[in-house]
Amino acid sequence: xxxxxxxxMLSVLLLGVAASAMAQDFKVGYxxxxxxxxxxxxxxxxxxxxxxxxxxxxxxxxxxxxxLKTFGEKFERDAPTLSESQRSARQKEGAELGRDLQRRQxxxxxxxxxxxxxxxxxxxxxxxxxVKQVADSEKYDVVIQEVVYVNAKHDITDKVLKILNSxxx
Numbered sequence: 001x002x003x004x005x006x007x008x009m010l011s012v013l014l015l016g017v018a019a020s021a022m023a024q025d026f027k028v029g030y031x032x033x034x035x036x037x038x039x040x041x042x043x044x045x046x047x048x049x050x051x052x053x054x055x056x057x058x059x060x061x062x063x064x065x066x067x068l069k070t071f072g073e074k075f076e077r078d079a080p081t082l083s084e085s086q087r088s089a090r091q092k093e094g095a096e097l098g099r100d101l102q103r104r105q106x107x108x109x110x111x112x113x114x115x116x117x118x119x120x121x122x123x124x125x126x127x128x129x130x131v132k133q134v135a136d137s138e139k140y141d142v143v144i145q146e147v148v149y150v151n152a153k154h155d156i157t158d159k160v161l162k163i164l165n166s167x168x169x
Contacts (some may be wrong), residue, residue: 130160
């Protein structure tokens, strides 16, 4: 019986030593996706591209809001002097302008969100390639994101940003 206990204890000890040796060889890295999507050159370029693409429509919406506001103010001033039918017609016109503005704002937001997601996906695809490049060159076993806590020594975000900002793919 004592030999069996001795063998079990020796096996447990050897497993502990092996696990310790493996843990020392295991290399983990961390990437902060939020920083990638805000600080990288491709992300900034995508943001500028979106602003240019949607600025005209945004200005049109701002102009339409101003027109609706002016219409409402004029209606409030003129309402006491209008006949009931004129007042009703103007109220309908104002309501129609408001519905049209809301519809256009909703369409604008949907289009902007769709394009933003497309551009973000392209940035993330490039970032994934850069992460793989860093992981391969520095022999990382695992690279993770979305963690509660990470020691700064495991953060490879700056290396990934450097690759992205240099234009490498």
